Amino acid sequence: MPQFAVDGAELTYDDEGPRDAEDVPLVFLHGWTANRHRWDHQLAHFSAGRRVIRLDLRGHGASSGSGAPGIDALARDVVALLDHLGVDRFVPVGHSMGGMIAQTLALAHPDRVERLVLVNSISRMTYSRGRGLLMAASTRVPFRLFVAANIRRAFAPGHPREEVRKYIRDSSATPREVVMTLYSAMRAFDVLDRVGEIRVPTLLVHGLHDIQLPVRQMLRMATRYPDAVIRIVDAGHELPVEKPAELTAALDRFLTDPAPEATA
Template sequence: MPQLDVDGARLTYDDEGPRDGVGAPLVFVHGWTADRHRWDHQTEHFSTGRRVIRLDLRGHGESGGAGSPTVEALAADVRALLDHLGVDRCVLIGHSMGGMIAQTIALSHPERVERLVLVNSISRMTYSRGRGLLMAVSTLVPFKLFVAANIQRAFAPGHPREEIRACVEASAATPREVVMTCYGAMRAFDVLDRVGEIRVPTLLVHGYHDIQLPVAQMLRMAKAYPDALVRIVDAGHELPLEKPAELTAVLDAFLAPKE
């Protein structure tokens, strides 16, 4: 389990697959209160033929250095890891907050990104009435209740309760300071007016039942991208957990060499 010290944080990461595999390395970035294992299915599939890198963001999973991370600081951590691993250019794949981090890197360092994949992510946070109410009371309710309310509504109707419960417990293990700071950072995230600058092929994959970041918000973002392919999957916000094989198939088609 390799680790890298970056600006007061010890980042845990995986670097798998052949260095001389076909195509640029795939770099997977997880979302809020998650960890690198969100990408287990994709890592197992793609690392047989190409290099795959994934990390636990600072304060998440097995990475230390909680602090008060911003989207920009988390993006800087990812770039530091790529520098450490000698990766000049990659396919950047981010889920939810990870997609915000990926867009930040694509805008600030476009030379590092060959292709971009955003899974259940958006470019500007817009709150529904229910989401706005949840944000308003977030500092008034017990921390674990706040986390549980957010995670439970992330899944499509009918998802197994035991899997949701395990996800809630894992998310609640993330340090409170990290959870709340990242929540605020996502609330303030807004690059919608700039995504037209991202000129690389981009895949937007979204769950039809996502009420955290609704499909309508993603489609608004898609219109602003100059080269975006949209795929809608029968899932909620936690697409990597709900439909891992289907997500892998969509990624496989997008990444396949063009004849």
């Protein structure tokens, strides 16, 4: 597994597929407490014909990381890795928190992002007063219980229990400081009033049964995007592992569609 040192972290990544492919590379960004293996299905499919890069974000999976990161810091790590690999233009594909990173990249580097894909992600979290109080209270329970509760509710009902337990174990291995800092960072993330600046073809794929980031919040975001395509899948919040083939098919259709004229 190659690694890249940046700002006190060692990022573990995969860089597969032909370097001379005509299409720009895909860059897969996982979500909170997850790792790059959320994208196994997509890596196997797309790396046959184009360059595919995925990484464990700082403090996640096999990547180390000092300090407590935020969304902007994770986006800077991604840019540093891509610069190291000699990648200029790319298509970020982000799940949940990874979608927040992808939007940050699209806003900060519009000349480098060719298309944008957001999977079970939003531009601003919105809660009722009761839900907000419940989420604040949840941070006071034992750490492993906090992580387990959040991962368990991310899957749609009926998902195999042993697989859910595996993801809970993986997520619980993420350092507490990283988990809690990014939990707060996601709650504070807000680019809803800026997404109209993202003038590239955008795919929004969302699980119908997502209770972490409900569909209605994604739809509110979609109305702000100048050029968005929406796909709703019969899944929960963990769409990349609940319905990997359906997600890959949606990506395939989107990536092979001719790009429309840029919005003036």
